[in-house]
Amino acid sequence: MHIVVCIKQVPDSAQIRVHPVTNTIMRQGVPAIINPFDLYAIEEALHLKDKMGGRVTVLTMGPPQAEDALRKAIAYGVDDVVLLTDRAFAGADTLATSFALAQAIRKIGEATPVDLVFTGKQTIDGDTAQVGPGIAKRLGLQLLTYVSTVDEIDLEQQTITVQRRSEGGVQVIKTRLPALITMLEGTNKIRFASMDDMFRSARFAVPQWNKDRAGIEDVSKIGLKGSPTVVSKVFAPKPKAVKAQMIGADGDTPQAKAAALLDVLTSQHPRLANELGLIAG
Amino acid sequence: MSENTPTPAAPKGKKRLELDPRLAAYKGIWVFVEMERGQVHPVSWELMGEGRKLADVLGVELGAIVLGGDLKQTTTAAETAFTYGADVAYMVADAILTDYRNEPYTKAMTDLVNKYQPEILLLGATTLGRDLAGSVATTLLTGLTADCTELAIDPDNRGLLATRPTFGGSLLCTIQTLNYRPQMATVRPRVMSMPEAQPGRTGRLVTDTLGMNEADIIAKVLSFIPDQDQEKAQLAYANLIVAGGRGMGKAENFQLIWDLAEVLGAEVGGSRPVTHAGWLTADRQIGQSGKTVRPNLYIAAGISGAIQHRVGMEGADVIIAINNDPNAPIFDFATYGIVGDALKILPALTEAFRSRLAVDRRAG
Numbered sequence: 191m192h193i194v195v196c197i198k199q200v201p202d203s204a205q206i207r208v209h210p211v212t213n214t215i216m217r218q219g220v221p222a223i224i225n226p227f228d229l230y231a232i233e234e235a236l237h238l239k240d241k242m243g244g245r246v247t248v249l250t251m252g253p254p255q256a257e258d259a260l261r262k263a264i265a266y267g268v269d270d271v272v273l274l275t276d277r278a279f280a281g282a283d284t285l286a287t288s289f290a291l292a293q294a295i296r297k298i299g300e301a302t303p304v305d306l307v308f309t310g311k312q313t314i315d316g317d318t319a320q321v322g323p324g325i326a327k328r329l330g331l332q333l334l335t336y337v338s339t340v341d342e343i344d345l346e347q348q349t350i351t352v353q354r355r356s357e358g359g360v361q362v363i364k365t366r367l368p369a370l371i372t373m374l375e376g377t378n379k380i381r382f383a384s385m386d387d388m389f390r391s392a393r394f395a396v397p398q399w400n401k402d403r404a405g406i407e408d409v410s411k412i413g414l415k416g417s418p419t420v421v422s423k424v425f426a427p428k429p430k431a432v433k434a435q436m437i438g439a440d441g442d443t444p445q446a447k448a449a450a451l452l453d454v455l456t457s458q459h460p461r462l463a464n465e466l467g468l469i470a471g
Numbered sequence: 472m473s474e475n476t477p478t479p480a481a482p483k484g485k486k487r488l489e490l491d492p493r494l495a496a497y498k499g500i501w502v503f504v505e506m507e508r509g510q511v512h513p514v515s516w517e518l519m520g521e522g523r524k525l526a527d528v529l530g531v532e533l534g535a536i537v538l539g540g541d542l543k544q545t546t547t548a549a550e551t552a553f554t555y556g557a558d559v560a561y562m563v564a565d566a567i568l569t570d571y572r573n574e575p576y577t578k579a580m581t582d583l584v585n586k587y588q589p590e591i592l593l594l595g596a597t598t599l600g601r602d603l604a605g606s607v608a609t610t611l612l613t614g615l616t617a618d619c620t621e622l623a624i625d626p627d628n629r630g631l632l633a634t635r636p637t638f639g640g641s642l643l644c645t646i647q648t649l650n651y652r653p654q655m656a657t658v659r660p661r662v663m664s665m666p667e668a669q670p671g672r673t674g675r676l677v678t679d680t681l682g683m684n685e686a687d688i689i690a691k692v693l694s695f696i697p698d699q700d701q702e703k704a705q706l707a708y709a710n711l712i713v714a715g716g717r718g719m720g721k722a723e724n725f726q727l728i729w730d731l732a733e734v735l736g737a738e739v740g741g742s743r744p745v746t747h748a749g750w751l752t753a754d755r756q757i758g759q760s761g762k763t764v765r766p767n768l769y770i771a772a773g774i775s776g777a778i779q780h781r782v783g784m785e786g787a788d789v790i791i792a793i794n795n796d797p798n799a800p801i802f803d804f805a806t807y808g809i810v811g812d813a814l815k816i817l818p819a820l821t822e823a824f825r826s827r828l829a830v831d832r833r834a835g
């Protein structure tokens with residue numbers, strides 16, 4: 191079984207700051223990490239490999255620095271990686287991203303056919319959850335989003351059964367391979383890198399694919415040109431003009447503060463007080 | 472190279488901001504009415520309210536897309552859509568559509584779009600909506616903006632201005648789909664307010680067929696396991712929420728949150744550190760990577776008010792913040808603030824409410 195996992199390198203958004211005057215993102219010094227949601231995809235792929243054999247290839251599209259994310263993936267134990275990198279990919283939105291990734295997966299499959307593709311649930315920077323469905327549609331793969339458990343894979347019959355989160359419950363669904371799974375968060379725990387894999391990772395020559403190597407001829411489908419959406423404006427959220435009205439003074443007891451709050455609620459918010467069934471004290 | 476990374480539009484981008492006249496054939500605004508197990512997801516009506524406003528600005532029809540397995544259910548949903556502002560409902564009822572499956576739903580939706588050509592298509596950013604939106608957009612090769620918090624019409628080119636948070640809410644960006652139709656956007660539940668229904672309001676019902684056989688569809692739903700804890704799904708729609716943050720100190724102290732919630736008949740939520748630490752289950756997380764809520768009352772104890780939390784709860788009518796740091800950012804946007812130790816204030820509040828509530832909420 192050949193599994194391809196798509197991961198993205200993202201800035202650790204916990205550490206992102208916005209310049210207060212220019213409203214631009216201050217990227218300097220912000221560490222880049224593997225999109226946290228993609229770790230669940232890597233682990234699930236490795237878990238399936240442990241169970242059933244086969245190989246796991248990790249694919250990312252990004253700037254040359256994204257090589258670091260791939261080295262990390264090798265340390266976790268994946269067999270092979272591909273870095274899809276070309277200036278022509280810059281400015282891609284989800285549609286252009288899914289086109290390029292789909293094309294690369296096609297190429298990867300020329301050597302060893304791909305049975306299963308994994309993506310994360312969503313990225314923490316793009317945050318769209320669309321790249322997975324996009325790849326699936328472009329490659330004609332069966333799409334399984336928000337999967338919590340892979341119940342069964344039958345390579346002979348080419349079938350897969352999974353549990354996926356849907357509104358208000360869990361759907362158990364059976365379909366055919368090849369399929370694309372977007373993995374739900376919190377479903378597994380990424381393993382520790384083994385010493386051997388860490389050494390392998392350090393020595394690994396990461397293959398870099400440009401658009402030609404990925405078999406992409408039509409540049410109108412990639413990068414900014416291939417992106418139907420345009421960012422027309424970037425701005426900071428309006429700060430709320432009014433700050434909280436503070437209840438009670440420094441030395442007040444908790445009881446006094448609580449009583450003062452309830453007084454304000456009853457007098458200032460009759461509808462809410464009514465809903466609560468609050469009566470004047 | 473990330474999706475919609477906000478590189479502020481370069482001057483050359485300006486030229487692209489003009490609408491291609493060939494796209495003029497696409498007219499009208501559509502809202503997908505999401506049904507699962509016969510129930511319409513409330514986000515659909517929230518979007519219907521928003522779609523109504525946009526349709527009025529453009530002077531076009533508002534359409535409801537109703538897909539489902541049962542004719543009675545879809546007809547009821549279409550009629551309800553009219554009361555929330557739809558002028559026309561496009562309906563496909565077919566047993567194949569009983570359970571949500573990507574393939575038949577994508578086909579139903581793309582067929583309708585190709586036939587009737589709407590200029591804007593809105594869906595809820597639920598698990599179902601996101602699955603469908605991504606597939607439909609790729610099939611139609613058009614632009615899709617996810618998780619919008621504001622929708623408006625560009626007066627210059629009549630295009631959709633879709634605004635969404637980026638970089639964890641630190642910035643907002645407005646995204647346009649210029650030369651492709653329809654312009655697609657998803658919006659999370661509770662981001663838009665629920666419109667008033669107008670009973671008796673009616674509209675035009677258009678019925679279409681799916682044109683698929685069950686045998687053509689590869690994916691089979693073997694079973695559906697409804698969530699045990701029905702309350703979990705309710706958090707987004709709770710009217711009263713008591714939420715705790717890292718400032719609660721440890722898991723056991725969360726009992727104080729539950730106590731207050733019980734007296735009020737409120738739901739319980741929390742910040743990310745709290746769900747990560749396992750003090751609450753993950754589906755009770757509120758914020759950017761959790762749920763968006765819009766209660767009438769939100770009580771936040773020991774929550775600092777980080778932007779990622781704020782974006783999930785600032786739509787609350789009344790926000791009461793309890794924090795022992797008078798400079799906590801949450802006081803910048805809460806309605807009322809109490810400076811003090813949450814472990815002391817919460818029991819006092821619980822007592823005060825208990826003695827002053829006319830009706831015992833637990834009974835009701």
Ligand SMILES: Cc1cc2nc3c(=O)[nH]c(=O)nc-3n(C[C@H](O)[C@H](O)[C@H](O)COP(=O)(O)OP(=O)(O)OC[C@H]3O[C@@H](n4cnc5c(N)ncnc54)[C@H](O)[C@@H]3O)c2cc1C
Pocket residue numbers: 202203204205314639715716717718719741742743744745756757758759760761762772773774775776777778779780783793794795796799811812813814
């Ligand atoms: C990509 C991304 C997504 C995220 N998504 C979310 C999300 O969906 N939801 C979310 O909540 N966060 C999210 N976060 C995390 C967010 O940035 C904050 O770290 C988090 O909201 C902080 O939680 P907190 O307020 O509980 O903890 P802290 O920031 O540690 O605040 C604790 C507060 O408690 C106060 N306090 C301490 N002791 C007491 C006491 N005895 N009585 C009263 N007050 C006390 C302190 O003064 C402090 O203000 C996300 C972060 C990233 C990077």
Ligand SMILES: Nc1ncnc2c1ncn2[C@@H]1O[C@H](COP(=O)(O)O)[C@@H](O)[C@H]1O
Pocket residue numbers: 196197198225227228231249250251252284287291308309310311312313316317318319320321322472474
């Ligand atoms: N540039 C990229 N390279 C590889 N995989 C990606 C890239 N962008 C997105 N993905 C995958 O698609 C998923 C969804 O991304 P998004 O649509 O941005 O939320 C991510 O979790 C990744 O698995």
